[in-house]
Amino acid sequence: xxxxxxxVIGNGMAGARAVEEILARGGAEQFEICMFGDEPYxxxxxxxxxxxxxxxxxxxxxxxxxxxxxRENGITLHxxxxxxxxxxxxxxxxxxxxxxxxxxxxxxxxxxxSHIPPISxxxxxxxxxxxxxxxxxxxxxxxxxxxxxxxxxxxxxIGGGLLGLEAARGLQNFGVAVDVIHLGxxxxxxxxxxxxxxxxxxxxxxxxIGIHLSRNTTAVLGEDRVxxxxxxxxxxxxxxxxxxxxxxxxNAEIAKRCGLKVERAIVVDxxxxxxDDPDVYAVGECAQHDGRVYGLVSPLWEQAKVxxxxxxxxxxxxxxxGSKIATKLKVMGIEMAxxxxxxxxxxxxxxxxxxxxxxxxxxKLIIRDGRLTGGIxxxxxxxxxxxxxxxxxxxxxxxxxxxxxxxxxxPAKKLSLExxxxxAQICNCNGVSKGAIVGCVKSGKRxxxxxxxxxxxxxxxxSCKSAITELVEWAxxxxxxxxxxxxxxxxxxxxxxxxxxxxxxxxxxxxxxxxFEALAGGxxxxxxxxxxxxxxxxxxxxxxxxxxDARFINDRVHANIQKDGTFSVIPQxxxxxxxxxxxxxxxxxxxxxxxxxxxxxxxxxxxxxxVKKEDLPxxxxxxxxxxxYAYAKRYRTCKSCVGxxxxxxxxxxxxxxxxxxxxxxxxxxxxxxxxxxxxxxPRNCSEAMVKDAGAVAVEGGKWEIxxxxxxxxxxxxxxxxxxxxxxEAVIQYxxxxxxxxxxNAKYLExxxxxxxRIGIEKIRAVVVEDSEGxxxxxxxxxxxxxxxxxxxxKEAFLPxxxxxxxxxxxxxx
Amino acid sequence: xTDTTTEIMVGPVDEIPLGEGRTFVVGDExxxxxxTRSGQLFAVQAECPHKRGxxxxxxLGGTMLICPLHSWKFDxxxxxxxxxxxxxxxxxxxxxxxxxxxxxx
Ligand code: SRM
Ligand SMILES: Cc1cc2nc3c(=O)[nH]c(=O)nc-3n(C[C@H](O)[C@H](O)[C@H](O)COP(=O)(O)OP(=O)(O)OC[C@H]3O[C@@H](n4cnc5c(N)ncnc54)[C@H](O)[C@@H]3O)c2cc1C
Ligand code: SF4
Ligand code: FES
Numbered sequence: 058x059x060x061x062x063x064x065v066i067g068n069g070m071a072g073a074r075a076v077e078e079i080l081a082r083g084g085a086e087q088f089e090i091c092m093f094g095d096e097p098y099x100x101x102x103x104x105x106x107x108x109x110x111x112x113x114x115x116x117x118x119x120x121x122x123x124x125x126x127x128r129e130n131g132i133t134l135h136x137x138x139x140x141x142x143x144x145x146x147x148x149x150x151x152x153x154x155x156x157x158x159x160x161x162x163x164x165x166x167x168x169x170x171s172h173i174p175p176i177s178x179x180x181x182x183x184x185x186x187x188x189x190x191x192x193x194x195x196x197x198x199x200x201x202x203x204x205x206x207x208x209x210x211x212x213x214x215i216g217g218g219l220l221g222l223e224a225a226r227g228l229q230n231f232g233v234a235v236d237v238i239h240l241g242x243x244x245x246x247x248x249x250x251x252x253x254x255x256x257x258x259x260x261x262x263x264x265x266i267g268i269h270l271s272r273n274t275t276a277v278l279g280e281d282r283v284x285x286x287x288x289x290x291x292x293x294x295x296x297x298x299x300x301x302x303x304x305x306x307x308n309a310e311i312a313k314r315c316g317l318k319v320e321r322a323i324v325v326d327x328x329x330x331x332x333d334d335p336d337v338y339a340v341g342e343c344a345q346h347d348g349r350v351y352g353l354v355s356p357l358w359e360q361a362k363v364x365x366x367x368x369x370x371x372x373x374x375x376x377x378x379g380s381k382i383a384t385k386l387k388v389m390g391i392e393m394a395x396x397x398x399x400x401x402x403x404x405x406x407x408x409x410x411x412x413x414x415x416x417x418x419x420x421k422l423i424i425r426d427g428r429l430t431g432g433i434x435x436x437x438x439x440x441x442x443x444x445x446x447x448x449x450x451x452x453x454x455x456x457x458x459x460x461x462x463x464x465x466x467x468p469a470k471k472l473s474l475e476x477x478x479x480x481a482q483i484c485n486c487n488g489v490s491k492g493a494i495v496g497c498v499k500s501g502k503r504x505x506x507x508x509x510x511x512x513x514x515x516x517x518x519x520s521c522k523s524a525i526t527e528l529v530e531w532a533x534x535x536x537x538x539x540x541x542x543x544x545x546x547x548x549x550x551x552x553x554x555x556x557x558x559x560x561x562x563x564x565x566x567x568x569x570x571x572x573f574e575a576l577a578g579g580x581x582x583x584x585x586x587x588x589x590x591x592x593x594x595x596x597x598x599x600x601x602x603x604x605x606d607a608r609f610i611n612d613r614v615h616a617n618i619q620k621d622g623t624f625s626v627i628p629q630x631x632x633x634x635x636x637x638x639x640x641x642x643x644x645x646x647x648x649x650x651x652x653x654x655x656x657x658x659x660x661x662x663x664x665x666x667x668v669k670k671e672d673l674p675x676x677x678x679x680x681x682x683x684x685x686y687a688y689a690k691r692y693r694t695c696k697s698c699v700g701x702x703x704x705x706x707x708x709x710x711x712x713x714x715x716x717x718x719x720x721x722x723x724x725x726x727x728x729x730x731x732x733x734x735x736x737x738x739p740r741n742c743s744e745a746m747v748k749d750a751g752a753v754a755v756e757g758g759k760w761e762i763x764x765x766x767x768x769x770x771x772x773x774x775x776x777x778x779x780x781x782x783x784x785e786a787v788i789q790y791x792x793x794x795x796x797x798x799x800x801n802a803k804y805l806e807x808x809x810x811x812x813x814r815i816g817i818e819k820i821r822a823v824v825v826e827d828s829e830g831x832x833x834x835x836x837x838x839x840x841x842x843x844x845x846x847x848x849x850x851k852e853a854f855l856p857x858x859x860x861x862x863x864x865x866x867x868x869x870x
Numbered sequence: 871x872t873d874t875t876t877e878i879m880v881g882p883v884d885e886i887p888l889g890e891g892r893t894f895v896v897g898d899e900x901x902x903x904x905x906t907r908s909g910q911l912f913a914v915q916a917e918c919p920h921k922r923g924x925x926x927x928x929x930l931g932g933t934m935l936i937c938p939l940h941s942w943k944f945d946x947x948x949x950x951x952x953x954x955x956x957x958x959x960x961x962x963x964x965x966x967x968x969x970x971x972x973x974x975x
Contacts, residue, residue: 115955117955549931570889570907580932581907581931581932582931582932582934583928583929583930583931583932583934583935583936583943584929584936585931586929586931587929604889605887605889605890606887606888606889606890606907606929606930607889609929609938610927610928610929610938613890613927618924618927618938618939620921620939621922622922622923622924622927858887858890859884859885859886859887860885860886860892863892864893864924865893865894865895865900866880866881866885866892866893866894866895867895
């Protein structure tokens with residue numbers, strides 16, 4: 058069959074995606090594809106321009122389709138060539154450089170450009186923009202802004218929408234003082250209502266950005282370059298540069314000139330086809346469907362799919378029926394989710410609302426007939442995944458409205474992965490569904506990274522990465538393993554944790570290099586070393602052959618490395634209880650070594666920060682206190698409240714329990730950090746319910762033991778393991794739980810992940826009821842491990858390797 | 871411009887434990903010298919091109935080095951970045967008859 062010519066005008070996010078979708082449907086067999094792209098490169102992720110401007114990503118990181126991609130797929134790309142006109146009678150497209158391309162089918166994907174409001178003084182006499190005036194749409198804009206911004210004093214961004222705020226944040230990066238000038242009465246009018254806008258304003262002002270609301274800019278001041286802005290109230294403000302971000306104007310002129318119907322943009326039908334010409338399609342921001350033009354990417358992905366189904370004839374029934382806009386956005390590091398409309402549309406609409414301005418949190422849901430029609434989450438978007446799905450699918454909401462906004466009480470009622478519908482969207486930047494991810498895993502991609510590479514899920518703003526990881530793990534689990542590497546304990550040794558333990562025991566492997574030699578074909582993998590060292594130490598307490606190069610630097614010098622290569626010193630302070638003499642010693646040492654910062658930590662100890670490597674052993678000697686292990690994947694600390702010692706509410710002696718626990722567990726290595734706490738009563742001042750293990754005293758001389766709690770990167774209330782009636786019993790059960798965790802957790806898996814994965818019932822059965830008959834062995838192993846404890850700071854007197862604490866070696870000549 | 875290289879003796883090879891690195895001042899430059907478990911020596915610039923992490927404090931496995939601060943990865947043989955945007959400057963290094971490390975800068 059003779060191939061047809063497919064010409065695409067516009068090589069941006071929608072155009073390139075449409076072509077990808079066409080190729081995915083076997084379109085390469087049907088079409089000879091040719092693309093015109095105004096910009097002189099392959100397609101890049103426009104969303105990430107904000108990151109390029111603020112310096113968190115480099116230009117090279119944001120390409121979606123580099124030039125090679127076009128070559129590999131046999132696509133002719135006229136990069137840097139603007140399409141000038143479409144000749145519909147003779148069915149060809151003329152490029153500005155004289156290129157002529159004939160088409161059988163044409164796709165217009167010209168996107169949009171920055172909207173320029175009617176302001177005077179924008180241009181010089183030669184009709185060029187005044188130096189210092191910019192828009193923010195392309196990589197080129199980004200570069201120009203960056204270049205000009207260096208060494209400027211004050212910048213203004215006109216427009217307080219998503220784009221304007223991102224531009225403002227980017228500008229801050231260059232050290233300029235930034236103001237945002239907004240016409241409307243509150244920020245982000247499209248997504249937020251007035252109270253949310255006000256909270257966002259306060260949060261942004263805290264970042265040092267000025268916000269001027271209800272300000273109508275009338276003129277850009279300056280003779281030969283920007284010097285300021287004038288407003289309709291007669292006032293002026295001085296600025297060295299101005300970025301205009303007041304919305305977008307679809308690039309539809311080329312379509313209009315050839316007689317296609319254009320209103321706000323090119324009018325298309327449910328097949329994404331121009332209403333005037335069956336051979337011409339339009340997609341992206343230049344297309345208008347059912348009266349709406351979309352300015353975010355997820356609708357474009359849906360459009361591209363329908364277009365591809367239609368143009369290739371793969372699915373003649375495919376139709377586009379508009380998109381419900383539910384997106385997660387990150388503006389200046391502030392998380393928000395916006396669903397549909399920000400305001401009620403009708404008297405029937407029910408509003409559920411929560412405000413906590415001090416914390417920058419705002420939640421509002423608009424509900425009609427028991428279904429979500431709109432909403433805003435600002436500051437805390439914990440419930441966003443569930444709400445976005447309910448909104449998207451129009452599922453009826455549960456009666457308990459409060460539970461819609463918050464996770465109340467113990468284990469979060471998370472929508473389980475199993476229950477989630479296959480078409481639920483996981484990645485909202487690239488529009489990847491649960492079904493697509495699971496399908497990809499089934500096709501053999503069994504690591505989150507491989508799945509992300511293949512589906513592009515997680516490659517936009519990145520906020521869904523953890524959800525993807527969970528989903529991939531879930532989809533991999535319990536099935537025949539085609540690609541077992543996701544289950545290896547460490548990437549460089551092809552064995553799961555139980556297999557690895559067995560092999561080490563059977564072959565008597567006691568050092569990291571022996572493991573590589575025997576189990577990995579002699580190939581050392583740097584990233585696998587610390588995990589192996591940790592495991593071997595657990596398997597061979599006291600016998601493990603320590604190789605210092607297998608340790609992360611923190612564990613080589615027993616201190617935590619800082620951003621400038623210095624280290625921190627945190628001595629042990631069991632239970633947070635110290636003494637004037639100890640404080641004096643710490644103070645003297647800090648003074649003697651000119652420690653740049655002395656700080657009380659969140660773990661009830663004292664942190665001496667910014668210490669030179671060569672000073673570490675000297676300071677340890679002067680301090681004469683054991684290491685607090687604040688740098689290692691080990692037992693860290695057991696916080697305590699004052700308990701019965703002094704507190705009028707205390708019902709249990711929490712401080713001496715914490716001190717005993719620390720004696721028992723100090724220095725114990727484990728798959729990840731272990732942070733414990735004890736509390737003298739259920740008021741729980743030491744936060745024992747959100748610790749890896751915690752003991753809370755209750756009336757009647759009893760202690761409740763909680764495990765798997767967290768309040769760091771994740772927040773999880775610990776599960777109640779058991780209730781006991783003595784310090785000794787607390788120590789025994791916590792110790793046994795920890796040993797079970799040490800033997801069975803994956804490397805770097807905190808107890809909050811472990812307990813959730815194994816389930817508290819199973820853990821309780823093993824640890825409390827001894828269902829597997831291993832309790833005595835666990836106790837004994839732990840005892841052995843704790844007997845092997847040796848304060849690493851003693852290496853101050855006897856370094857373990859040559860030049861262990863030297864940061865720079867002098868030359869001997 | 872023609873580069874002239876000078877050989878500078880920096881110290882005995884056993885100053886560097888197997889599988890680790892140490893930083894030396896060589897002429898006007900700071901150089902990180904690594905000694906792999908199999909006994910090979912490599913010399914590269916001392917600071918990470920990302921945010922100046924001290925590379926001698928990194929994790930070494932075979933000829934792959936991981937920066938201690940944000941885990942950029944490098945191949946010490948070529949200096950190429952295996953993960954990260956930018957590679958490392960490498961220096962010729964050898965051990966002489968008397969067991970001294972000699973770096974060419
Ligand atoms: C110093 C301290 C902050 C402070 O000024 O108070 C601190 C400082 C660091 N924390 Fe932390 N965390 C400190 C208490 C906490 C706490 C609160 C606590 O321990 O009660 C938490 C929440 C509890 C928890 O661990 O979940 C906490 C959760 C984290 C996390 C998130 C872990 C997670 O999986 O949720 C990290 C990142 C990690 O481990 O990968 C982290 C990582 C870090 C690191 C080690 C980052 C790094 O690799 O350099 C910081 C080292 C600073 C240094 O050089 O000393 N820090 N960090 C606190 C030291 C406590 C201590 O005495 O040991
Ligand atoms: C800084 C920034 C941040 C953003 N952040 C987000 C976000 O967080 N979330 C979100 O969903 N959306 C975001 N967006 C919006 C998103 O980028 C757009 O919705 C999307 O890029 C639109 O795709 P498109 O293909 O229709 O247009 P474009 O990506 O603009 O592509 C159109 C292309 O066509 C070219 N072109 C135009 N006319 C011609 C011609 N005549 N001949 C040849 N080529 C032509 C243009 O040069 C351009 O390369 C952001 C946009 C910007 C600028
Ligand atoms: S929260 Fe912890 S890890 Fe983050 S900057 Fe503070 S100390 Fe460092
Ligand atoms: S400084 Fe080396 S990776 Fe960041």
